[in-house]
Amino acid sequence: MTIDRRKFFKSIAITSMSIIGVRASGAPKAETDEHDSEFYGILYDSSICIGCQACEKACAKAHGLPEPTDKPEKGILRKTSENQRCVINSYETSQGEVYVRNQCMHCDEPACAAACLTQAMYKTKEGPVIWRENKCMGCRYCMISCPFDVPKFEYGSTNPKIQKCDMCYDRIIEGKKPVCVETCGDALFFGTRQELLTEARRRITEIPELYLDSIYGKEVAGGTGYLYLAPVTPDELGFDKRIQDSSYPALTKSFLYSVPSVFILVPTLLLGIHEATKSKKTKDENYD
């Protein structure tokens, strides 16, 4: 009984604190920069990728989605969809034809998770950003917010899901690698972010003629769990140049932080004005 009561009051307190914005951190799961050693991620090496689509097929099979039938083709942009969590695209670049893989980037500070009002989109402590069906209410604000346009919605369903890569989270907690990595040779490499960065630098220094000396994902959108190595710049591979290098949730910080002060300042001010106008009126005009 007493415990229930205490629990009850605690949840009331948490609720009211959330409503007035005290608990808003502006950036979920971003307290330290220790995640490099903790967060798992995947290194994708587009200089090695041969566009065989083995990962696409394995992904479809593992998640009960239809097997993709179209092939990567230059000039045609294939997109992830509610039926496909990852795609390989082909680009004609200054270095000839280059393949590139698109899927959720598993941002260190995901916009989708900051946007989600039910924590259905969630950055796990292992690193993958996952979607939890029983929490989601289908508002699609995550789709509005994700800078990479990753979450996809099943518009045709009466019980729609959000589809996006979850880095095979259930396999990761069992200690296994994501299916795509397991299917692929060297183009996909799984490890902690720290390991990925080391591996990427090793590849760049060992075969410098294959790579541009930069790792996409190291900074973009505040750092992502997916890292890219490529022979050309990201915008030659269809990445949006407008995507900023700093964290997306930080964009809402100043708004969120101002909420608690509005809750204190505005009512006080209003009450003050109310009192001031009241005293004047009763003196001069004496209503009723």
Place this chain on the structure above:
Amino acid sequence: MTSPILPISKATRNQSSWQFLMSELKPRGKWLTPFNLISIPIILAGVVLIIIRFTQGLESVSNVNQEIPWGLWKGFNVVTGVAFAGGAYVLTFIVYILKVDKFHSIVRVTVLNGFLAYLFYAGALVLDLGKPWNIFNPIIGNSFGASSVLFLVAWHFLLYIVAQLIEFSPAIAEWLGSRRAHKLLSGLTLGAVIFGITLSTLHQSGLGALFLMASQKIHPLWSNEFIPILFLVSSVFAGLSMVIFEGSISQRVFFQKISPKNHEARNNLVQSLSKICAFSMFAYLAMQFLVFIHGQHWNLLNTPMGYWFLLEMLGFVLLPMALFFYASRTSNILLSRIAAIITILGIILNRLNVSIIAFRWDAATHYIPSWMEVVVSVSIILIQIWIFRWVISRMPVLSESPRWAQHTKP
């Protein structure tokens, strides 16, 4: 408790409370008015479409897609509609906080309008949700996305509906003839007003803040870090223009309800409201201008999107602002109303620009609402007008409160 909180005195006189409610639910007056003839088929079609939406999925009625996930129901009914409902918080501020008594006669109708608007826009929101049965997740339980702007907006929305209900509740008590409840509820008004204004400043700006993380997806002329403030300031004249517009209609439709004294006063009110609109629009334009200079988008003006932006700013903000100024100078009521209508169109344009038109303006597939979405959007508004009409013709909203209730007005 021997005496109930709501003694339905009017009813207990000669009928049971059930009979009273049933008789109040019956329509009054003529049935075959042009408004009814037009609105009933649309509402019926809307209801059918809503059933289809829930049995076949969103895709069957709506054109929203993977790139532009929010369509008309969110962009128009929610984002735009809330701006128009801003009149309620502005007027309650003027009447209850600043105590400018001349606006007292229109504060109730505005609060009623705001309350119904919020209720129905929440309804539009539910239609748009993929999994509406999970709507309680952010409200109870352990699924709080406390860092989400949408989480705060949703909560403030909900609390504001309650605050508005409390602000309006004395009218319900007067309708039911319940003196005790009236006294009790009137005592809550000031608290509800203060709470309501606070919530309004937060969610009016919050609706703009929703788009902060999407700033790169919106055309640079509409996206900037000041969206929340711009949304808040524009909600002032959006709401008041709606008050002027709605007033000009209800003055005709509910002519007998309004006392001659208030008829006279109304023209004077329109003039004052025009002045507030003009000044807030001036502030808004100045801010837009500063934001524009700050963003250094001169080169973008000479593009189709640039002309569109200029049209919005000059044709639908600057022009009505000038009209409002002129109208309030010359006390030209007609001109004020025209300015109000242009302003309303301008706000629709602005909110749709931010949420739909300039959103992914560069996407390969553009979003154009399907006729079915339009029908549903319109039906929602029509149902709201029906209920509005029902309340107005029964409760003391436009008409004077009963004598017994007058001295307890806060």
